[in-house]
Amino acid sequence: MNAETETGVCPLTRRWYSQGLTLYVVATIALTVAIGGAACQSKPAATEPVADLFRTTSSVREVMQAIVAPSAQGLWDSVGRISNSKGTVDLAPRTDAEWAAVRRHAVTLMESSNLLLIRGRHVAPEGATTLKADDADPGAELQPAEIERRINANWPRWTAMAVALHGAGTAMLQTIDAKDAAALETTGSELDGICENCHLAFWYPPKPAR
Numbered sequence: 001m002n003a004e005t006e007t008g009v010c011p012l013t014r015r016w017y018s019q020g021l022t023l024y025v026v027a028t029i030a031l032t033v034a035i036g037g038a039a040c041q042s043k044p045a046a047t048e049p050v051a052d053l054f055r056t057t058s059s060v061r062e063v064m065q066a067i068v069a070p071s072a073q074g075l076w077d078s079v080g081r082i083s084n085s086k087g088t089v090d091l092a093p094r095t096d097a098e099w100a101a102v103r104r105h106a107v108t109l110m111e112s113s114n115l116l117l118i119r120g121r122h123v124a125p126e127g128a129t130t131l132k133a134d135d136a137d138p139g140a141e142l143q144p145a146e147i148e149r150r151i152n153a154n155w156p157r158w159t160a161m162a163v164a165l166h167g168a169g170t171a172m173l174q175t176i177d178a179k180d181a182a183a184l185e186t187t188g189s190e191l192d193g194i195c196e197n198c199h200l201a202f203w204y205p206p207k208p209a210r
Contacts, residue, residue: 056121060151061128061144063121067112068165072191074105075172079185092181102184103176109191110169116162123148141203150202161198168194 058066078098080091093099115121124144142150151158168191175183 054118054120056118059122059124059128060116061124063112063115067108067115071105071109071112071169072195075102075109075184075191076188078102078105079181079188092184093176093179099176099179103173106169106173106176110166110173113162113166113169116165117159123151140205142205147202154201157201161194161201164194165191165198 078091078093082089082091093102122144124147128144130141130143141147168187171187172184172191175187
């Protein structure tokens with residue numbers, strides 16, 4: 001006798017179907033987990049945040065003395081006019097080698113501005129005092145701790161100054177690539193103004209109100 005339910009399906013057939021469906025579901029889940037695990041393992045390891053990759057070993061003063069100032073001075077000295085007992089001489093790069101040397105100064109100056117944007121860089125080495133420049137008036141420069149306090153309190157302005165320095169270097173690089181000595185001298189004057197504005201904002205004491 002064919003034992004069927006009211007639905008017309010044999011109970012034994014229904015049991016086999018149910019067991020088969022269960023095995024299919026279990027197998028599908030196992031496969032999904034396996035694929036997911038493999039995908040997780042194939043992902044590259046989490047990289048260290050970019051900011052944490054920088055090592056601010058040198059102070060702002062050292063970056064200025066070793067990179068910014070020599071590069072800027074090399075650009076300023078490449079053009080201009082000097083007068084002495086022998087007469088007047090107009091300075092300008094003339095050979096490809098001279099233009100290439102000046103170009104290196106511009107590239108170095110541009111990229112040095114990025115070093116000034118790294119957080120955590122102290123203004124001067126620990127224990128350092130005010131830098132006594134030969135051409136500076138007594139008390140013309142604040143103590144390093146006060147300069148650093150100003151920078152940290154006005155970081156957006158400091159950032160704008162560094163970006164302006166980069167822009168000045170970029171403008172000078174363009175005149176160098178065009179081998180335009182007159183334009184190089186003009187952009188050099190603009191660079192001088194940017195440097196002085198930064199010094200007035202962060203390095204020098206505020207002038208007393210008149």
